[in-house]
Amino acid sequence: NAGVTQTPKFQVLKTGQSMTLQCAQDMNHNSMYWYRQDPGMGLRLIYYSASEGTTDKGEVPNGYNVSRLNKREFSLRLESAAPSQTSVYFCASSGISGRVAITDTQYFGPGTRLTVL
């Protein structure tokens, strides 16, 4: 039982390059999330998916796209990377099929450290 896995762990891009961050969970969770973490700013939600086939914007969606490929996988794409997207990116999942509770635990992956030059 691996929980939430993310690839890659580290990435360096040049301005204008594109890349996709991969995330997978094996806990049969309905909801999945992408966050970015910057010093002194906590975690900010980029996109989330409440269930397979649905996605919605979070607080800071500009410059990103997502795909909920199936129940297990939720990917984040940067089409044209900018230095402002240098950050640590976390994927998380929560919830059990058919139930969304206000106190559900979010389970986080280990993060992807992205630098855009």
Next chain:
Amino acid sequence: TQLLEQSPQFLSIQEGENLTVYCNSSSVFSSLQWYRQEPGEGPVLLVTVVTGGEVKKLKRLTFQFGDARKDSSLHITAAQPGDTGLYLCAGPRVYNQGGKLIFGQGTELSVKP
């Protein structure tokens, strides 16, 4: 706009000292959670508080939810180097939009031996 503000942002103490971290908002939350994040890893849930005035203990950690459900505190007794990390409070957005959480900016704790 729902916001969670944590204080202090940084805390550096010696092993054995006590400390308190605060999480405040002008909005009412139906519940609040505390997560701990160790360097190079993702956050891990420590506790969820759901009732105003609730106190929960986890070994040397004591969590309290304010009576009005607008604030929470985390008290650590006799801190140890293993307590070092980033502590984040989080609460569900209004109407729990698909399980989305709002996070505070975090308190970075360093406990020196």
